[in-house]
Structure formats: structure tokens, C-alpha cells
Amino acid sequence: MSDQQIIDSAEPAAVEEAFVIEARALTKKFGEIDAVRGIDLTIPKGRCIGLLGPNGAGKTTTMRMIMGLTRPTSGSVTVLGEEASRLPRSTRARIGLVPQDNNLDPDLSVRQNLEVFGRYYGLLPAEINERVPQLLDFMQLSQRAKSPVMGLSGGMQRRLILARAVIGNPDLIILDEPTTGLDPQARVMIWRQLLVLKNQAKTLLLTTHYMDEAERLCDDIVLIDNGRILDQGTPRELIRRHVKPQVIEIRKPLPRHLPLSQTEDLGDSVLLFVDDAEAVIRGMPAETSFQHRPANLEDVFLRLTGRQLREN
Amino acid sequence: MEALLNRYTFAVWQRNALTWRRLMWSSLASNVANPLIFLFAFGFGLGSVIDTMQGVTYLAFIVPGMMAYSAMFAATFETTISAYARFKMQKTWDAMLSSPLTLAELLTGELLWAACKGMISCSCVLLVGALWGGVPSLLGGVLALPVLFLAALCFAACGLAATAHASSWEFFSYVFTFWVTPMFMFSGVFFEVARFPEFIQILSWVLPMTHLIEVIRPLATGGPLALTAVLGHILLLVVLTALAFTLAHHRLRRRMFD
Numbered sequence: 001m002s003d004q005q006i007i008d009s010a011e012p013a014a015v016e017e018a019f020v021i022e023a024r025a026l027t028k029k030f031g032e033i034d035a036v037r038g039i040d041l042t043i044p045k046g047r048c049i050g051l052l053g054p055n056g057a058g059k060t061t062t063m064r065m066i067m068g069l070t071r072p073t074s075g076s077v078t079v080l081g082e083e084a085s086r087l088p089r090s091t092r093a094r095i096g097l098v099p100q101d102n103n104l105d106p107d108l109s110v111r112q113n114l115e116v117f118g119r120y121y122g123l124l125p126a127e128i129n130e131r132v133p134q135l136l137d138f139m140q141l142s143q144r145a146k147s148p149v150m151g152l153s154g155g156m157q158r159r160l161i162l163a164r165a166v167i168g169n170p171d172l173i174i175l176d177e178p179t180t181g182l183d184p185q186a187r188v189m190i191w192r193q194l195l196v197l198k199n200q201a202k203t204l205l206l207t208t209h210y211m212d213e214a215e216r217l218c219d220d221i222v223l224i225d226n227g228r229i230l231d232q233g234t235p236r237e238l239i240r241r242h243v244k245p246q247v248i249e250i251r252k253p254l255p256r257h258l259p260l261s262q263t264e265d266l267g268d269s270v271l272l273f274v275d276d277a278e279a280v281i282r283g284m285p286a287e288t289s290f291q292h293r294p295a296n297l298e299d300v301f302l303r304l305t306g307r308q309l310r311e312n
Numbered sequence: 313m314e315a316l317l318n319r320y321t322f323a324v325w326q327r328n329a330l331t332w333r334r335l336m337w338s339s340l341a342s343n344v345a346n347p348l349i350f351l352f353a354f355g356f357g358l359g360s361v362i363d364t365m366q367g368v369t370y371l372a373f374i375v376p377g378m379m380a381y382s383a384m385f386a387a388t389f390e391t392t393i394s395a396y397a398r399f400k401m402q403k404t405w406d407a408m409l410s411s412p413l414t415l416a417e418l419l420t421g422e423l424l425w426a427a428c429k430g431m432i433s434c435s436c437v438l439l440v441g442a443l444w445g446g447v448p449s450l451l452g453g454v455l456a457l458p459v460l461f462l463a464a465l466c467f468a469a470c471g472l473a474a475t476a477h478a479s480s481w482e483f484f485s486y487v488f489t490f491w492v493t494p495m496f497m498f499s500g501v502f503f504e505v506a507r508f509p510e511f512i513q514i515l516s517w518v519l520p521m522t523h524l525i526e527v528i529r530p531l532a533t534g535g536p537l538a539l540t541a542v543l544g545h546i547l548l549l550v551v552l553t554a555l556a557f558t559l560a561h562h563r564l565r566r567r568m569f570d
């Protein structure tokens with residue numbers, strides 16, 4: 001069975017909403033701490049949106065409010081046309097969550113983890129028996145179906161959580177750091193399956209600390225920090241808006257007469273953001289040690305959120 | 313109030329039953345061995361100095377007490393220590409609430425499962441007690457089981473209310489010291505409540521366990537039962553269950569969604 005068939009077997013949603021998620025002036029206070037300070041967000045159907053920000057920026061809280069798992073202090077958020085804090089079961093059944101923690105059921109096997117969740121999603125026994133092997137296959141876990149969850153590698157646990165999140169064939173999948181801590185092979189595998197889901201017109205909302213992941217998967221990026229949106233747009237738009245297109249990293253000591261309008265000091269070297277890299281390189285002495293690359297999302301991220309460490 | 317006995321509640325029950333099935337034999341073995349040890353010690357120990365109590369052999373007197381105690385202990389353990397592990401350590405409840413399950417369904421499923429564990433436990437006591445010759449009215453002993461189920465729901469709900477307020481494992485030492493142990497000592501498991509001084513008797517009748525034993529002991533020993541008194545005891549258990557469940561739900565709602 002191909003990946004295509006697995007996802008296509010669902011009936012289409014009864015109502016087509018213009019926006020899958022609409023948040024207005026959303027805030028959340030935990031005691032004295034302002035976790036979210038006013039977020040407006042509209043996410044159209046079938047898009048993959050990346051929520052990027054340093055630790056403690058308010059990403060997870062925002063996602064939990066969208067799922068109705070945390071009650072907002074003020075503001076409103078509607079999901080699939082329903083108010084998030086009062087989602088009816090039929091709407092909740094259309095949302096799948098990949099949480100940040102691996103909260104798989106350690107008392108159950110790989111297959112049982114999916115079967116149990118299928119029942120939570122209201123699937124009938126026949127549907128569960130059909131769907132669980134498909135999902136195990138989709139996530140390449142068929143060989144481990146009977147294994148206890150605790151024996152799985154980190155990558156396998158993550159794959160199982162993703163399989164669990166889509167057991168109810170959701171229209172909206174929310175992923176909180178789906179690949180954190182995984183080796184490159186496991187990340188590539190998860191990316192591939194996320195792209196399969198995306199091609200099925202599912203709406204994806206994900207957080208990540210990996211800028212390459214965000215650039216690869218997301219149509220739009222929402223950069224948040226201190227509970228507020230700093231900027232949003234496609235990765236290209238953000239790069240164009242906030243940094244010059246070319247980056248030259250030069251080891252210190254710096255040669256003289258460089259165009260130092262946009263720089264970042266990294267300690268033993270300096271990042272130079274320029275429009276025309278060729279011209280700058282031609283003007284440097286031959287012995288200068290440097291590297292040249294196009295600007296990327298990480299440059300934007302660090303420019304907007306600063307370089308100081310976030311201990312959290 | 314939404315319907316709480318639906319297939320989602322049952323799905324939660326099933327999840328717990330699945331994990332129990334893996335350890336079924338060791339669990340059943342201890343459920344059988346525990347009353348055996350108690351009956352052996354108290355039957356031969358105290359039984360040799362006490363001829364009869366309330367007109368029956370001491371063995372026949374303590375079997376229903378042990379049934380009540382084992383149901384109470386199993387149901388309480390399940391919704392305190394075990395449930396807290398699912399709630400705080402394994403984050404199983406977090407995962408469950410990210411599905412379409414509601415908190416009320418999750419808690420009802422936990423409650424039903426805990427009551428079933430109580431039933432498994434006290435049924436083993438009934439079996440052992442009957443084989444030992446300590447159940448004068450076997451029919452009465454079987455009729456006691458539905459009452460025990462109701463009471464197990466009550467103990468489970470009280471345990472859940474405690475878990476809803478627990479901030480660490482240490483909290484449960486209070487539950488066992490100030491709730492489980494008093495019910496073991498003062499609710500008539502081993503002695504008639506009437507033998508205690510009056511101020512202790514007041515404490516006894518505050519504990520739901522005393523009301524349970526008051527109903528099931530006459531059943532299992534074939535003693536006289538007044539219908540109005542039985543209804544009164546059962547009503548008390550039902551009301552306490554509803555109160556404890558509401559408290560647990562209210563508190564956990566704030567803890568998990570705020």
C-alpha cells in the first residue's frame with residue numbers, strides 16, 4: 001500500500017473553512033509571567049506553518065491554546081471554525097498532536113499504543129485493524145509492532161508518535177519540535193513523511209529549532225519571541241526583509257576598508273552581510289581567510305531574536 | 313452532565329485493563345496470597361482466643377471485613393499511586409487529553425477500572441474465605457459483590473480527589489496514614505465498631521468503609537439486615553462518590569488546562 005492511499009482513504013471534511021486557525025489578540029499569563037502577549041495568526045488550509053522562536057518564546061503555549069489544552073487569559077482562537085476552548089468532539093477528532101515530550105504509553109507495545117489511541121479517536125475495531133498496520137508501514141515500524149515502547153530508539157519513538165497523531169486521519173496536525181534530538185537519518189525520514197502528509201492538503205503547524213527544517217518544510221514562518229510575533233512570511237521574504245542576500249564570514253583580524261554596514265561579531269570571526277559578495281571579495285587581500293554563502297533563515301532568526309543565550 | 317458511560321470511557325478502561333493483563337498472574341497471585349496470610353494469622357491467632365463475634369465464628373466475622381478492606385485498598389491504590397504515575401511521571405493523561413477524550417471521560421474510565429481492580433481483589437478474598445469455610449451464606453457473599461463494586465467506586469473517587477491535589481509522591485503518605493489505615497483499624501474489619509469508645513465510634517461512622525462493612529457482613533454471615541439501614545449506607549456511598557468525583561474533576565481541570 002502506498003503512502004498516498006493511506007491518507008486518501010479519509011472522507012473529506014464536511015465544512016470547508018477559509019482558515020484552519022484564526023487567533024486574535026491571544027494572551028496567556030501563568031501567574032505573573034506573560035507567556036503570550038498578544039498573538040494574531042491566521043493559517044489557511046493546506047499550508048505548513050513554522051512557529052520559530054527561542055526557548056520560552058511562547059511557542060508551546062500558543063500551540064496548546066490552539067488545541068484547547070490551555071485556556072487563554074484573553075483573546076480568541078478558532079480552530080476549524082470552532083472556538084478552541086470549547087471544541088466539540090467531531091472537531092477534536094480532526095486534530096492530531098505530536099507533543100514535545102515522548103509521552104508514549106510505556107506499559108504498552110508499539111501496536112497497542114496505536115490501537116488504544118484509535119479508540120480514543122472513536123474508531124471502530126474494524127477501522128483500527130485496517131489502519132494500524134498501514135500506519136506502522138507508513139512509519140516503517142512494522143517489524144517492531146510487538147516491541148515494548150521503551151526498547152525503541154529516539155527516532156522510532158518519534159515516528160510512532162507521529163503515527164499516533166494521524167491515527168484519526170486529522171485535517172490539522174500540530175507538531176511541537178518533531179525532530180529534536182534525532183540523528184540526521186531519522187530527521188530525513190520524518191521530513192519525508194511530513195511532506196507526504198502536506199501533499200494530502202493537511203494543514204501542518206510546527207515548531208522547530210532547526211532552521212534548515214523550517215526552510216525545507218514550511219510555506220510560511222512565524223517568528224516569535226517574548227510572547228509576540230516579530231515577523232512572518234515565506235523564508236525568502238524574511239531573508240530579503242531582514243538581511244542582505246550574501247554572507248561572507250571573515251576570520252579576524254579583519255582587513256581594512258570593508259563595507260561594515262551590516263555585521264555580526266562571532267568572536268574569532270565576523271559575518272558580513274552584503275549585496276554584492278564578488279565585489280567585496282575582490283577588494284580583500286589575498287591572504288584573508290573567509291567563507292562565502294547565501295544568507296539563510298538562521299541569519300534572520302539570530303538578527304531578530306539576538307544572540308544572547310536563553311536559559312530556560 | 314454529559315453521558316459518562318460511553319465507548320470513550322470504555323476505551324480508557326480498556327487501556328488500563330491491557331496493561332494489567334501483562335502482569336495478570338503475578339497480580340492475581342498476590343490478590344490470593346494476601347487474604348490467605350491475613351486469614352491464617354488472624355484466624356489462628358485471634359481466632360484461638362475469640363470464640364464468636366456477633367454470633368458467628370471469628371473466621372466468618374473477618375472474611376467480609378477482609379473483602380471490604382481488599383476492595384478499598386486496591387481501588388485506592390489504583391487511583392492514587394498508579395494514577396499519579398500516569399498523570400505526572402508517564403504523562404499518559406496528557407497524551408490522552410490531546411485526543412478527543414474529555415477529562416470527565418478519562419476520570420470515569422480510571423474510576424471504573426479501579427473499581428474493577430477492587431472487585432478482582434475482593435472476589436479472591438471471597439473465594440479463599442469460602443474454601444476455608446468462612447462464608448456461612450455463600451449466596452449472601454455473592455450478593456455483597458455489587459455493594460462492594462459501588463463502594464470501590466467511592467474509594468476510587470476519593471483516591472482520585474487526593475491525586476488531583478497531590479504535588480509529589482510524599483502526599484500519598486498522608487492518604488495512607490490518615491485515610492487507609494484508619495479504615496483498616498476503625499471500620500470494623502477485625503472488631504465490632506461498637507466495642508470502641510464513643511468518640512472513636514464517631515470517627516468510624518465518618519469513614520465510608522464502616523458503612524460498607526455494615527451492609528456486607530450480615531450478607532456474608534447470614535445475619536439480619538434492615539432494608540432502610542442498607543439504603544441509608546448505600547446512599548451515603550453514592551453521595552460521597554459524586555462529591556469526590558466532582559472535586560477531582562474540578563481540581564484537575566484547573567491543574568491541566570490553566
